[in-house]
Amino acid sequence: MSFPLLTATAALPAIGAIATAAVPAARRTAAKWLALLFSLGTLVLAAVVFLRFEPGGDRYQLTESRSWIADFGVRYELGVDGIGVALLGLTALLIPFVIVAGWHDADPLETKSSRWRPTQGFFALILMVEAMVILSFTATDVFLFYILFEAMLIPMYFLIGGFGDRAHAGSDENAATQRSYAAVKFLLYNLAGGLIMLAAVIGLYVVAGSFSLSEIAEARANGSLEMATSTERWLFLGFFFAFAVKAPLWPLHTWLPNAMGEATAPVAVLITAIVDKVGTFAMLRFCLGLFPEASKWATPVVITLALISIVYGALLAVGQRDIKRLIAYASISHFGFIILGIFAMTSQGQSGATLYMVNHGISTAALLLVAGFLITRRGSRLIADYGGVQKVAPVLAGTFLIGGLATLSLPGLAPFVSEFLVLVGTFSAYPVAGIIATSGIVLAALYVLVLYQRTMTGPVQESVRSMPDLKARELAVALPLIAVLIFLGVFPKPLTEVVNPAVEHTMSDVQKKDPQPEVEAAK
């Protein structure tokens, strides 16, 4: 067996988490650098995975397989397809930025308390989440995936509940109450989803006698496994529910604004840009891969819900008074697009949805992290507390604007490519849905520009008059993200190359073909 590259990629941040947690209390800075180092190491390994992955090769590559719980046929099976590679890369790319952006978020409030340990914990938890997310993107065993899907909640719970946003309108006590409310809500929602999924996982084992994706696919292909229609539908619903909570899809979305509002900006990025992607990723891999017939059966409902998410999320974003909650609702709208693309079941839709996951991760990270810098400066999350920042901190305003423009899918920036693909893919299969979803681009412009106008332009407010511009550390977060956004917007080929074959596999899973154009135009 060759070198277990995927295990190594996941193990490195896990080791990093332990190492960071073990740093003595007083040496906080060392812990931060250590965490950053490990996350960069993971990025290098992820890059190796990306380079070793051959787009034209097998469906799952770099596979590893070991027996784990032999009695139930549970195996430690890893492998990546193009979709997994793309998301693995996204995760590894974003974590260093999350760490650098959160550099001071877990510092002790009094400068001299030497027994303060949460700093170490904060970074260790982030690395822990990274390890679990990477494993869940690479797991090809349903049970292994389930374990990770659930285990991820634990570090996330502590990150949300333990390290709240210090810029809070109310008193400290009030903040703590809201924070723990948000954390508990996050946990309960996701646990409820997970429980239902567990039932479906067990059901799947009873029906299929295996947890391995490849074995089940093989059994389906050679006809030795035949699921009754109703069984397949029930199992599909069990899986889909969990992923829809995670994704989040309307009406299971209400945990996200709370969690993102109360968490620090880097943790909010972790939630929406990385962890939530596991939900959409799993829809593509497990819902469509394991239950193609049921997926087709559920398509009308799912598409309706996705459309509601798109419009509803955008409208609510317009109505928010809190910067981070606004971005949270915008994300709900974007997740609607992703799910729409997945369930449109066209090549363009699914490629677009995969790219959307990556691009949304990067663009939201850029916007949210810069918003976090802004919030830290002023100490308030309310839009009304800002005004005229552009005048005093032009670079901050500029990066914020670019993040916002990426969020509204301006051509030339990465999200445009994916959003357009999703729209085209949807339109070619379901024209009406495509048109409704297109209205999302107008609403996106509305909430982004209203946010920008109210915070950045107009007369300079007294409270922001002495606001400093971005510092070197913050620029080191914002600029590379923007560079990636522009690069992927102009030249997304490296990603599409990897994703396309995987999408073809998924399309053959669900046995769907793209609708043919009416006129075969001369090429």
Added chain:
Amino acid sequence: MNPVNYLYLAALLFAIGASGVLIRRNAIVVFMCVELMLNACNLALVTFSRMHGNLDGQIVAFFTMVVAAAEVVVGLAIIVSLFRSRHSASVDDASLMKL
């Protein structure tokens, strides 16, 4: 006589030990009952070993003994320190599990 009778005896002893754990309040006696349960298991293991005709059962019984020994050491230490601080060896006194 069939050696299976040893198993019946082991089951009986186990049940008696279990009821002792549940009924008695003195921590030391509770501990003794736990030992009784472990010994019942050991008897079953030894009997299995004989029935199967290999020594694996005895090995497991041996390990059980070692673990039991370790458990007793730690357990008794806990009882002693508990007694020191609370002046009681009753398991009911440590009802802190309630919120």
Added chain:
Amino acid sequence: MENLIALLVAAPLLGAAVLLCGGRRLDKTGHWLGTVLAGASFVVGLILFTDMLGKDAEDRALHQHLFSWIPVEGFQADIAFQLDQLSMTFVLLITGVGTLIHIYSIGYMEHDERRRRFFGYLNLFLAAMLILVIADNYLLLYVGWEGVGLASFLLIGFWQHKPTAATAAKKAFLVNRVGDMGLSIAIMLMFTTFGTFAFGPVLESAGETSQGKLTAIGLMLLLAACGKSAQVPLQSWLGDAMEGPTPVSALIHAATMVTAGVYLIVRSGAIFNAAPDAQLVVVIVGAVTLIFGAIVGCAKDDIKKALAGSTMSQIGYMILAAGLGPIGYIFAIMHLVTHGFFKAGLFLGAGSVMHGMNDEVDMRKYGGLRKYMPVTFVTFGLGYLAIIGFPGLSGFFSKDKIIEAAFAKGGTEGWILGSVALLGAAITAFYMTRVMLMTFFGEKRWQPDAEGHEPHPHESPKSMTIPMIVLAFGSVFAGGFFAIGDRFINWLEPVTGYDHGHAPLSAATVTGATVVALVVGVGIAWAMYGRKPVPVVAPRGSVLTRAARRDLLQDDFNHVVLVRGGEHLTRSLVYVDHSLVDGVVNGTAASVGGLSGRLRKMQNGYARTYAVSMFGGTAVVIAATLLMRAV
């Protein structure tokens, strides 16, 4: 030669990148860099143009394929350029007028501390606009389309500390987005119909699909054009856009960007030709906007807003012409080019006036400026004569052709359209004369500004006057140059096609009617504003005037229906989200909490109780196992 095409875009793009990322170091030299790069792009355009002239009319089009942009199964989008005569016309207009306005801005923005950024934005605009016109497929065109929208957003809101400017910028972007939605739906329709959205295949096979599809595509393209070109019903942003610096209004909101809609319709001619219903809607929109803009232009006292109304109206002419099909395409473009010259010149003149009058925009506070700003007066005057269609000047040739073409449409339609166009010409003459009279003639009505400074009107510096002079030359001679010997028709015909139509009236009759309309318009204006003094405070005016001052109440309608309605909708949705969607969840949580409060009493804290339950549980599990075995 093909390889030069990318250079057209690259030069201003590089300028934008350097200027926007360069930081304070470039404050001193940045504007020169921006201007030189814009000029470089113009030079490249000229080289390509001379090369093109040297070839046969049929194979003048150049293609450059840079790289595959979004390669996805069954979907191919490339970064590829196509430079044919139509694109070439635009390239020269954009880079030429763009360079002039860069030069003008050096003087105009001299005292602005963020001048470097301004030039960065201008260069960004040039790059985006060039992508728009030389793209070889609709998706890349869409990139430029939104790119110019972004540049326009940034430039309108350039003085961001003014809340009005920021609001206007946002409004422009939003309204444009509605149009963009149309464009993206059109592209999606093309994709599902033709399987591609490159110009070549789509336009070649346009006739092979159903009329309904084509009409849908055409209407969606028209929606896009309405947004970008400020046509009814998406015209409301253009007036507000005048909050931007004047060079921006000249370049973006008069000469180039707002004409992108015309380009789109002419470019998609093959689709519209096959969809007469869509064409009919296009001419209706054009005609309505033509009158709408003209009426608004009559009522505005703000010089820039009056000119904005005029722009709207003139683009209405172009859209009208474009909607006429092959009869009008070429004249639409011709009017576009001449309009680019004279309207840019007029705006620059207006900027020059404001520059001398402490940034005062109210024409009622001007008056008698001809003596103080002779160069501005002359260039503005020439632009004025051109736009009203004074015989011999640019506007005369292009507008006259459009009116002719409108009549040539034939039937009742032709008569109605022709009459509307004639009426428009009369109103144009009226409101432009009004602007001219109020600004340069009559007695001084100057007022001190808010800080109490008396205005001291003076001629602007050379960097500003030279571009105005160049544009004035264009306003005077371009039309004649194009029209004489059908030069322009021969130039564009290979791309757009040309059709004479069946004119019910002779060309001379139409020309005569146009001149009469012109004289009537000028005469009325003279009677109202030339013979008697202009009041400093605007009179209340008729209902129509008051409505026109408020953009014919379109903004009020938007406010009441869209803004208010939207606010109510979002507010109620926020409430629903909080109390209904979240309420269900919280309610469940509360009932579970209540239940567990009861169950909690079972947890008495005694280890032995827990042990019993554990033991009982074990027993149950074993029982279950045994039972399963037994069964």
Added chain:
Amino acid sequence: MNALAAATTTSTGEAFQFWILGTVAVIGALSTVLLKRAVHSALSLAGTMIVLAVFYLANGAYFLGIVQIVVYTGAIMMLFLFVVMLVGVTAADSLKETLKGQRWLALGCSLGFGILLIAGIGNASLSTFNGLGAANTAHGGNVEGLANLIFTKYVFAFEITGALLITATVGAMVLTHRERTERAKTQREMSEERVRGKHLPPLPAPGVYARHNAVDIPGLLPDGTPSELTVMQTLRQRGQIRDVSRQSLADLKALEQRSGERLGREDADAVARGADPASPAENSEAAK
């Protein structure tokens, strides 16, 4: 004996031994659970364990049988006894149940569990057995056979057991170790403290003013209440103070009752019930 009999039954001697010793084991187990005093429980348990050791031997597990006696009965049970002494030999449980329904639940569960186990064993087809003769002789004896397994197949587990034992030892030390938080007092300081303290004369001896003179019976103060000072610290900590004040009260009650009976009073019974002499167990609990 034919082959089938060899595979299904054992020798009569073993059967005899089983029935006799089995009974003893069950009785020992029951008395472990049922006897009040921990010491008695411990001793009954030791008995049961010895019986089990014999059973091990009978089952061919010679090594384990010996280990059972040496380690369990010898070491572990001694440890138990030691702790019992530390905690208090006389500390006896009251068998009165305080948790509602606990006893019935516990008995029900145990019975059910036992029945289930026995039913399970009875259901399993365990009628034949192989015997250990071959296994024990394969490596030259039971001990050698075990050693062979422990150091090959189970060597990992064995190593980990070692780690476990060490951890347990350290754990026990940590748990019982008491940190001395202040400097030990010198003899001089103690004497000074003594002189300056409240009790200049020696502490009163227990039982002096009481009706008993046992060490665990506190002296009574003039008002009849017991003085804990008179009992040594160790006993106080264990809570093994016998409160004679109540006993004397009880005696008084008894006296009254007797005189009441003699005088033929009506409420004599009620008085007698209320003044039931408290059991020693309750005494100790009350003292805590």
